[in-house]
Amino acid sequence: MAIKYGSKVRELMVKEMEDVLKKNKGFVLSTSGNIKASDMDVFRKKIKKAGSRHLIVKKRLTQKAFDKVGLSGFDDVLKQKKNVAMTMITDDPVAIAKILVEFAKVNTNFIPAKGYLEGQVFEASKVKQLADLPSREQLIAMMLRAMNGPVSGFAGVMASILRSLCYALNAVKDKKGAGAQQPVG
DSSP states (O other): OOOOHHHHHHHHHHHHHHHHHHHSSEEEEEEEOOOOHHHHHHHHHHHHHTTOOEEEEOHHHHHHHHHHHTOOSOHHHHTSSSEEEEEEESSOHHHHHHHHHHHHHHOTTEEEEEEEETTEEEEHHHHHHHHHSOOHHHHHHHHHHHHHHHHHHHHHHHHHHHHHHHHHHHHHHHHHHHHHHSOOO
């Protein structure tokens, strides 16, 4: 009995999609119309630089993969007549959201639709909220500044005390030195 080549390929695609869904923290589904290939190349490079992937997906096969993994709530996106793409969230969801929102501002045909992160389905408005958050690097810098503040304040106070002590000792020395030089009269 011969196996149809097309069905085997589709089966492998669903299996690969399942693996991708299991390995990543989450994803954002987006819809798009006509976008220049050069714009998409620049966008994909930014996504790749952020450590992620952006895939154009077959809606029917994606739905099968979602069913096998146990994800639901994406029917409205997958039934649209537009192209559907999936951007994986590997490390920093804020960085991915910033790239998606920035690209959507420039390309009105690109619309981040829905996503999934840490066991929860979220709407497009959540993608915009994530994009408004500070990036991971900015949060780390803010935390380091907050931790460094008390230490530098303490160092400043200690330096001030030492300066005051030096001024007092210099004043005593000058006073004793001036008293020794006065003629006895």
